[in-house]
Amino acid sequence: MLKTFIERPVLSTVISILLLLLGIISLTTLPITQFPDIAPPTVQVTASYPGANAEVVARSVATPIEEAVNGVEHMTYMTSNSSNDGSMTLNVYFSQGTDPDIAAVNVQNRVSKALSQIPQEAVQTGVSTQKVQNSIIMFVALASKDTTYNETFLQNYIKINLVPQLQRIPGVGQAQPFGTHDYSMRIWLKPDRLTAYNLSPQDVTSAIKDQSLEAAPGRLGESSKEVFEYVLKYKGKLNKVKDYENIIIKANSDGSMIRLQDVARVEFGSYTYSSNSVLNGGPTSGVAIFQTAGSNANDILTEAKKQLDEFSKTLPKGVETVIMYNSKDSLDSSIDQVKHTLIEAFILVFIVVFIFLQDFRSTLIPAIAVPVAIIGTFFFMSLFGFSINLLTLFALVLAIGIVVDDAIVVVEAVHAKMESTTLNAKDATIESMSEISGAIVSITLVMAAVFVPVGFMQGPAGVFYRQFAFTLAIAILISAVNALTLSPALSALFLKNPHAEEHKDGHEAKKGFAKRFFTAFNIAFTAMTDKYINSLKFLIKRKWVAVSG
The missing domain is CATH 1.20.5 (Single alpha-helices involved in coiled-coils or other helix-helix interfaces)
Structure with a gap:
């Protein structure tokens, strides 16, 4: 069979060109990250019970949800945290390789079963379930140079104008603003006034709920014999301080009314004041960009930078964007260093081979075989779902010194056969391959036996070992294929007998x-x-x- 590749060099060339083209195509589509994603898929459940302390939240909200979620498919463990501000956070961790979207759906189904067991106030506030993006690649801050704009304004400006643009970038899993400074209507109750009017906080909340709501009033004269039909309009939920102040809490028997402004102070402000962000002495608000698994971090950051440049042109006077963290710089620097090492290693191997073989034609064969093995590896990396990262690139650097040996073994064997006989290059190659093909296969199997078992390690560390070991093993296997197909064909074409005519x-x-x-x-x-x-x-x-x- 090996004789066929030597006698038909076009067949060997086609196989190598096919591997090369597949590798180049995969190289343009492979995701680029600094390190493989080793964090386990996580789904986060958040809830809020206004006015409750940590103990009440843990007992009435966290416990029912935990009992319902426990045992969801592929779950490994979960952690829960309840705070005195009434908030509850439940993080559910899944085994490596679990689809985070499917995991989020499964958790949401379990949470839905528990809603009937938790207080209605917590349900009305909202119980959210979402997958957690662990790979943050950029953090952008919107800062005010003075106190003209406060943190509440900056965060809402980000949510309205910047976050939608960032979330439309391909590969962005989440653009998450930091803080809870959404514009809200805050009602500061006056306990002494409530006592004087014999009212409770529940009376106030009930009045607000009844008088500030979305409704569909319908139409007048619909399906009747009247000439005109009128569509009733209702302004919906109240959105001004004055409207809230005029909400009627209680009507007295003498005809007087107690309004919200009589028992509380109404303020249009932030949802919470539990956090504060400052940059260079001025108020600021930030947003973090997370990438989805399998996306190209370099492309995401490049597009995000363009969006930020356009966004900066529309900012109010005195407000600027500041990139607090950008993984592109370290990512580009790290990958560039590995790329330079890859090129330098190839050049050094080429020089060493040329010095010892002392024949440019002989040196040309490993120089052709090595790029085919290295670039062809990218195709199989794509099949295995790997990314271009420091580990896989480092494996390719090491692979250069290993894969070149197969080509050198073939060339040296052909040289030795031609020097000891009067055979031409083609006949010497056929005889040499019949002698060394078994050795090439044996070397390949031994090298694969070293790296392949390591790739089956489990856990976060197993992800690192898997990508490194499989990348190196694939390059070695492709090199063996080249040594049995391409290198013999090139040797038969390029090499000449040293005893030939000068x-x-x-x-x-x-x-x-x-x-x-x-x-x-x-x-x-x-x-x-x-x-x-x-x-x-x-x-x-x-x-x-x-x-x-």
Whole structure:
């Protein structure tokens, strides 16, 4: 079978070109990250019970939800936190490889069953379930240079004008503003007034609920014999301080009415004041950008930077955007360093092979085989769902020194066969491959046996080992395929018997310097080898010297 590839070099070339093209196509579509995503998929359930302390929240809200969610498919463990501000957060962690979207749906189904067991106030406030994005790639702050704009204004400006643009970027999983400073109508009750009027907070909330609501009034004269039909309009929920102040809490028997402004102070402000953000002495608000699994962080950050540049042109005077964290800088720097190492390693291998083989034609064969193995690896990385990260690139750097050996073994075997016989390159290649093909397969299997088992480790550490080991093993396997197909075909085409007829005089004179250099190198290398062998003989006879050393 191997003879077929040697006699039909086009077949070997087509196989290599196909691998090369598939690798190039995959290279343009593979996600780029600094490290593989090792964080387990997480789904977060949040709820709020206004006015309750941590103990009440844990007992009446957290416990029913925990009991309902416990045991959801592929769950590993969960953590819960209840606070004195009435909030509850439940994080449910799943085994590595679980689809976070499916996990969120399963958790939501369990939470829905528990809603009937928790207080109605908590249900009305909202119980949300969402998957947690762990890979933050950028944090942007909107800062005011003075006190003209407060944190509440800045956060709402971000939510209205910036967050929708960021969430439309392909690959962005979530654009999350930090803080809870949404514009809200705050009602500050006056306990002494409530006592004087014999009212309770429940009376106030009931009045607000009844008089500030969305409703569908309908129509007048519909389906009747009247000439005109009138559509009734209702302004909906109240949105001004004055409207809230005029809400009627209680009507007395004498015809007087107690309004909300009589028992409370109404203020249009922030939803909470539990946090405060300051940058360079001025108020600020920030938004974090998270990427989805399998997305290209470099493309996301480039597009986000464009959106921020456009967004900055529409900002009010005295407000500016500040990029507090950007993983693109470290990502580009790290990957560029690995790319340079990859290129340098290839050049060094090419030089070393040329010096020792002392033939440009022989050097050309490993130089062709190595890129095919390295670039072809990207196709299989895409099949396995890997990303271009520091680990996979580092594996490719190491693979250069390993995959070049297969091509060198073929070239050296053909050289040795031609020097010991009068066969031409094609016949020498056929005989050489019949002798060394078993050795190439054995070397490949031994190397694969070293790396492949490591890739089956579990847990977060297993993700690192898997991407590194499988990338290296794939490159080695492709190199073996090249050594059995491409390298023999190229050897039969490129190599010439050293005992063949010499070239023309002009060409021979041109090669004179190279021959003199290689002759001197061989003499020096042989002398160094002899000294090394003599030193080994000396140490073997005097073992105490080696042991003491």
